[in-house]
Amino acid sequence: MTTPSLSADTPRGRMYRLEPDGPLMFPSITTVAGMRAKDHLQGWYATMASKRALEMYSWLDRNPARAAAEISRVTRDKWGSQKRIAAAAEEYTRTAADFGTLVHAACELWGRSGSRPSESEIEGLADGMRSAQGAFATEKSPQALQQRVAVRLDGYGAFLDDYQPEFVEIEQTVVNRTVGYAGTTDAIVRIGNTLLSADIKTSKKVRGDYALQGVAVVRAEELVDDDGTLREMPELTGAFIIHLPEAGGYRAVPLRTGDAEFEVFRALRAAWSFEPDECALPEASSSKDLLLSLLRAKGGLDGIA
Structure with a gap:
C-alpha cells in the first residue's frame, strides 16, 4: 500500500490525522490489528537467524583463503555479528513489504489510469521508492524486479x-x-450492484486475520480526503482480498466481517490504548498506605487524600 498523506509513523505505530498538518489522533487499522499476539512467528524468527548463520559459514567454506581474516573480524565484533544474524527476519520482511508496496503502487496507477502501467512507469515507481526509503537495496537485477512485478500484474489483469x-474509491482513507x-x-x-472493500495482497497466503482489517473498513463511519474533507461512508456489503501470489494468477478471497470480528478489533483497539507503566503505583510506606492505594486504584475511595 502506498503511504497515505494523512498518516505518519510513530513509536507506537502508524497514526492518522484528520487534516493536513493536524495532530495525529487515531492509530491505523493495521497498527490496531497488529496488537494480536504472534507467538507463532517466534519459530520463524529463529529459523531465519539460523539460516543466516549457516550462510555465513558457507561463505567461509567457499572462500578458504579469506576465512581466517573473516573469523577474526567476527570474533572481534561479536555484538555486530549477533545483530546481523538476528536481523535476518526483519530484513526479509522489509524486502517483502517493499515489493508489495511496489505492486500496490502499480495496481493503483492501473486503477486510476484505466491501463496497465508500462515498464518505464514501474521503473519510475521503483526509483522513487529507492530514493525515498532505500527500497530494493539488495535487488541485483532491475529486469528481474520488472519480471516479478509483471507476474503479479498479469494476475491483477485477469481479476x-x-x-x-467499477472503482468507486482508490487508496481511500476511512x-x-x-x-x-x-x-x-x-x-x-x-461488483454488480454491491459495494465492497478490496485489498491487494502479495503475501504467500491469505491469512484469516486479514478479516480484522476488512471489518474495520466496513465499519468505518466516514471517508477522509487528503485535504481533510469528510464525506459520507457508503454502506459496504463486505470486504475481500485480491491475492496475487508469486506463482502467478489471482485469488478473490472473501472475508468474514460480522459482529464477532468487529468485537475482536474493538478489543485490540482497547489493548492499543493500554498503558502498562501506569499500572505500577508508587511504593507503599505502610500496610495502611498499601490498602488505601489499592482501594483508590479501584475507585473505591474517590476524593480521599
Whole structure:
C-alpha cells in the first residue's frame, strides 16, 4: 500500500490525522490489528537467524583463503555479528513489504489510469521508492524486479477481466471516530450492484486475520480526503482480498466481517490504548498506605487524600 498523506509513523505505530498538518489522533487499522499476539512467528524468527548463520559459514567454506581474516573480524565484533544474524527476519520482511508496496503502487496507477502501467512507469515507481526509503537495496537485477512485478500484474489483469469491478474509491482513507481508528483501503469497488472493500495482497497466503482489517473498513463511519474533507461512508456489503501470489494468477478471497470480528478489533483497539507503566503505583510506606492505594486504584475511595 502506498503511504497515505494523512498518516505518519510513530513509536507506537502508524497514526492518522484528520487534516493536513493536524495532530495525529487515531492509530491505523493495521497498527490496531497488529496488537494480536504472534507467538507463532517466534519459530520463524529463529529459523531465519539460523539460516543466516549457516550462510555465513558457507561463505567461509567457499572462500578458504579469506576465512581466517573473516573469523577474526567476527570474533572481534561479536555484538555486530549477533545483530546481523538476528536481523535476518526483519530484513526479509522489509524486502517483502517493499515489493508489495511496489505492486500496490502499480495496481493503483492501473486503477486510476484505466491501463496497465508500462515498464518505464514501474521503473519510475521503483526509483522513487529507492530514493525515498532505500527500497530494493539488495535487488541485483532491475529486469528481474520488472519480471516479478509483471507476474503479479498479469494476475491483477485477469481479476479485472473476470470480475469487471467499477472503482468507486482508490487508496481511500476511512475513519471511525467512535471507536477511534483510521486506515486506508486499497479500493472500494462495485461488483454488480454491491459495494465492497478490496485489498491487494502479495503475501504467500491469505491469512484469516486479514478479516480484522476488512471489518474495520466496513465499519468505518466516514471517508477522509487528503485535504481533510469528510464525506459520507457508503454502506459496504463486505470486504475481500485480491491475492496475487508469486506463482502467478489471482485469488478473490472473501472475508468474514460480522459482529464477532468487529468485537475482536474493538478489543485490540482497547489493548492499543493500554498503558502498562501506569499500572505500577508508587511504593507503599505502610500496610495502611498499601490498602488505601489499592482501594483508590479501584475507585473505591474517590476524593480521599
